Amino acid sequence: MLPALASSLTLLTVCASVHSQEVSHSPHRVQLTARKASHDSPLRRRALSAANIPLNDFYKGTDLQWYGNISVGTPGQTISVVFDTGSSTLEFPSTACGDSCRNQHKFDTAKSSTFVDTGYTTTLTFATGVGVDPVQGDNYQLQLRSGHDTVTVGGLVAKKTDLYVITDQTETFAIDPFDGIQGMSATAQGFFAGLINQGLPSVFGLYLTPNAIGNAELTIGGIDTTKFTGSVSYASLPSDSGDTWQLSSPQISVNGKTTSTLKRTRTIIFDSGTSNVLFPTSTAEAIYALISPDIQPFDDEPGTYGIACSKIQSLPAVIDLTFTSSSGKVFNLTIPSSELSVGPFASDSSTCQTLINAYDGYDLVGGSVLKHYYSIWDIGNQRMGFASNRH
Known part of the structure; x- marks a missing residue:
């Protein structure tokens, strides 16, 4: 939202x-200090636990x-x-x-x-x-x-x-x-x-x-820390982010390929209140062109796209969103092919809606990306962090 x-x-x-599932790891909460305080300060004396x-x-x-x-x-x-x-x-x-x-x-x-x-x-x-x-x-x-x-x-x-x-x-x-x-x-x-x-x-x-x-x-x-594995990649928010969680991305690629439309710097918003991916029409169609020419706009619901449900399961559709960490290292957040279909359209059960909606004015990703990573939202340091989910 x-x-x-x-x-x-x-x-x-x-x-x-x-459905709740038990995991073998016991919860271990790690508090990250977003600001410093002396040992005798009121802040340290009254600090709350995560x-x-x-x-x-x-x-x-x-x-x-x-x-x-x-x-x-x-x-x-x-x-x-x-x-x-x-x-x-x-x-x-x-x-x-x-x-x-x-x-x-x-x-x-x-x-x-x-x-x-x-x-x-x-x-x-x-x-x-x-x-x-x-x-x-x-x-x-x-x-x-x-x-x-x-x-x-x-x-x-x-x-x-x-x-x-x-x-x-x-x-x-x-x-x-x-x-x-x-x-x-x-x-x-x-x-x-x-x-x-x-x-x-x-x-x-x-x-x-x-x-x-x-x-x-x-x-x-x-x-x-029991919910992720490996190291965390941190990236800083742009200085003008204000209330918005967003990161600069130099490139989007699909199945290892990119185009001039996808290889340009854009600011991508991260919204946990969103399920789909929203990109401008030109970006959405450039991504779909690298997946299948059979993915087409679905006229009953403007902004959506679809393809015959019989075809969608076999399509390779790995989408990589590229970012640069605070240390200068390039990393990708990947949307796997399994996310491409979000199910049949209500008005046409033979056509399955695809993940990306055309929404001019926004480059935005939501749960379809976030559910594949442990995400860290650091207000004090104005940065975001990502690590591999432990499943």
């Missing part, structure tokens, strides 16, 4: 219920979105949220939301002794929706009212956290198995800012996994 306008967010979420939050996976033939529980209010009410690196705010349904919120848990502000209604109302219009298809028009919209309350994540407590309660939403949100969105942007805001002010390192780690693997988790205030 990304802020498209001052009053709107982009949401592309995909989720599946995950916490792990289990994540579920919303799955509908493909991995759509990972989400976990937080607690809001006093006493706490459990709310499930997408931890979204593409947005910055916290929003979830309240009891003021009627039938349109029937499938989500509704927060009762009257039952929280610490809730404060700050009275600001706004509308958020989303440019993409929960799933893998581009959104047309205003069919993903939230009506919000501002407030603040105590928010607890993984046992870590942040008081007076700014938030929005949903008072109405379009019917398209009814499919969501989660309640709301917790923004995890590249500048700490909301509950994370509150925890950092209490001494928690401004770092988090994401272990997103395919549905068949399960055991996904978010680590707040550090990383979980």
Whole structure:
């Protein structure tokens, strides 16, 4: 999810219920210090420890979105949220939301002794929706009212956290198995800012996994070394990144080949609230041209592409996104061929939708990349890190 306008967010979420699996490695949380403090400073005396939050996976033939529980209010009410690196705010349904919120848990502000209604109302219009298809028009919209309350994540407590309660939403949100969105942007805001002010390192780690693997988790205030192997490749955010998690990429290649369109420097956004890949039309079509001429735009859903389902399983479609580490070493993040198909189109079950959507104005990757790597999101040092997932 990304802020498209001052009053709107982009949401592309995909989720599946995950079957918990036990792993042989016991959790080992490593706190990464994003700032230094003397041994006698108040910061060091009150430092918080990292916490792990289990994540579920919303799955509908493909991995759509990972989400976990937080607690809001006093006493706490459990709310499930997408931890979204593409947005910055916290929003979830309240009891003021009627039938349109029937499938989500509704927060009762009257039952929280610490809730404060700050009275600001706004509308958020989303440019993409929960799933893998581009959104047309205003069919993903939230009506919000501002407030603040105590928010607890993984046992870590942040008081007076700014938030929005949903008072109405379009019917398209009814499919969501989660309640709301917790923004995890590249500048700490909301509950994370509150925890950092209490001494928690401004770092988090994401272990997103395919549905068949399960055991996904978010680590707040550090990383979980049992979830990855080998060394971590770190790359710095561009100086003008602001709230956006993004890295400069000099090249995209497909099955080891590239073209003039793909071999140019671009800034790629990393959005854990997105399932598909979004590239400008020229980039999407250059990638597909290196996979198969049979991949064509699907007219029923503008921005999508498809191919006969009978052909897609045999197509080689290894996509390498190239980056340069902080030490000057080139590394690739690879999307394997298994990600190419996201399932049949509803209007034509013989045609399978392909991974990349055309979306002019964005170069953006989401869960289809992140679930193949352990990702480290380091706000204090304005960098991202990637290592091989331990499955």
